[in-house]
Amino acid sequence: MRFVAKRQKEGVxxxxxxxxxxASTLIVGLAAIFAIIAVALIFVVELALYFVSAEDEANLFGDWLPDDLITVAPNDERLYQTQLLVDRLASHWPGAPYTFRVEIDDSEIANAMALPGGLIIVTQGLLNQVESENELAFVLGHELGHFRNRDHIRALGRGIVLSMFFAVVTGNDAAGIGIKAADITLRGFSRRQETRADEFGLGLVHSEYGHVDESWRLFERWNIDGSSFLDLVTYLSTHPETGDRIADMKRHAELERWPVDGEITDLSW
Amino acid sequence: MEGNIEQINLFLNFGLPFLILMIAYFFGSYIEKRHFRSIRKREAELLDFPVVSFDTMPDDWNVSRSDMVTGSIVISLDYFKRVIAGLRGLIGGRIKTYEPLLERARREALLRMSEEARTQGYDAIFNVRLETSRLANARRDGKGVAGVEMLAFGTAVKFASRFANSE
Structure with a gap:
């Protein structure tokens, strides 16, 4: 037998x-697929909201509290006063399907959130930073606005959507790109909801005090004062940029002809 | 200021991974190209050295001595290949970024085996086999591949008289 030398064929x-x-096909394609799934799931949540009324939700979650919540003492004066303020604001929302409950979270990071069943949680950090009742009233009014638009359920839906993505791609760091694409899509939706909640909250504040003075003063302070940088970052992660937000609120107050100057009520603690 | 936070966030979320990916691609493809150049050059030098996969020696080989020779290479993925393969793993299909890697491993292992045989004065290798094994885990949870070993082995022979029966 004869050996004939041959070069190796390449490319097979x-x-x-x-x-x-x-790389680009995969990255662009997967980001698009994740964004589409995220949008589709948002519509599923909307559909669920259509079938589950706010009354059903209030019945279902009437006395529910998150397991990991650490509250202040139940005889805390601030808890009593905040609950009173919420009730006063809610009285300007006729036919509200919820009985609003206030809890104060032990955390030093300023934030406020609306949870299913009419539960409003404000953090100690926020209470330490507000300087007048009017400032606090707007933050609470904003949360009431979330209940009115039922954004709190949407937020829950978004949380579920994101954790589903995490479950699918667990142990695959590359797919984090897809999760971020889904997250950004969802955040775009939530910005519009924040603006609507701001407008509703402003309306409640106006009904209560007859003016909207100091409603956005907390955000103006955060905008200028860099010392509470950490608070700002945390608050921003769940709320729109403060600069745009103040401008939007001022525009809305002007449109509705709500006075922006008025008597300021001191905090009652 | 909040505009800056947004930008920093965007950079941390997309810019940084993209930058690392590009750096990994740059180094990975440079090393790969260089390796392929070296493989082609050395294959050309060994062109007249018979390496065959017959499991019995051809009848016309008149052999004076023989020995087992091996060549092995341990080769690792770069971050770019790993990430793209990870994305591929979500939807399935050919993992195209791994193909040139394993091609390099196979040819390099065969080359090392042949070079070893030639250094020891042998004229040809038959019964050549390739084995591969996953080397270790890149992560503590047992997932991720740190690298693969490609092992080539065969029986090297020294001819008493070259192709005695056919020439």
Whole structure:
């Protein structure tokens, strides 16, 4: 037998596709797929909201509290006063399907949130930073606005959507790109909800005090004062940028002809 | 200021991973190209050295001595290949970024085996086999591949008289 030397044939075992083409196809394609799924799931949540009324929700979650919540003492004066303020504001929302409950979270990070069943949680950090009742009233009115638009359920839906993505791609750091694409899509939706909640909250504050003075003073302070940087970052992660937000609120107050100057009520603690 | 936070966030979320990916691609493809150049050059030098996969020696080989020779290479993924393969793993299909990697491993292992045989004065290798094994885990949870080993082995022979029966 005769040995004939031959060069090895190349390209049989290796695809022709350029690695960068392969990479961009996968990244763009997957980001698009994740964003589409996220939008589709938002519509599913909307559909669920249509079938479950706010009354059903209030019955279902009437005395529910998150397990990991650490509250202040139940005889705390601030808890009593905040609950009173919420009740006063809610009285300007005729036919509200919820009985609002206030809890104060032990956390030093300023934030406020609306949870299913009419539960409003404000953090100690927020109470330490507000300087007048009017400032606090707006934050609470904003949360009431979330209940009115039922954004708190949407937020819950978004949380579920994101954790589903995490479950699918667990242990695959590459797919984090897809999760971020979904997150950004969802955040775009939530900004509009924040603006609507601001407008509703402003309306409640106006009905209660006859003016909207100091409603956005807390945000103006955060905008200028860099010392509470950590608070700002945390608050921003769940709320729109403060600069745009103040401008939007001023525009809305002007449109509705709500006075922006008035008597300021001191905090009662 | 909040505009800056937004930008920093955007950079941390998308810019940084993209930058690392590009750096990994740059180094990975440079090393790969260089390796392929070296493989082609050395294959050309070994062109007249018979390496065959017959499991019995051809009848016309008149052999004076023989020995087992091996060549092995341990090769690792770069971050770019790993990430793209991870994305591919979500939807399935050919993992195209791994193909050139394993191609390099196979040819390099065969080359090392042949070079070893030639250094020891052998004229040819038959019964050549390739084995591969996953080397270790890149992460403590047992997931991720740190690298693969490609092992080539065969029986090297020294001819008493080259292709005695056919020439």
């Amino acid at each position: 075992n290796v695809s022709d596709t350029h690695p960068l083409v392969e």
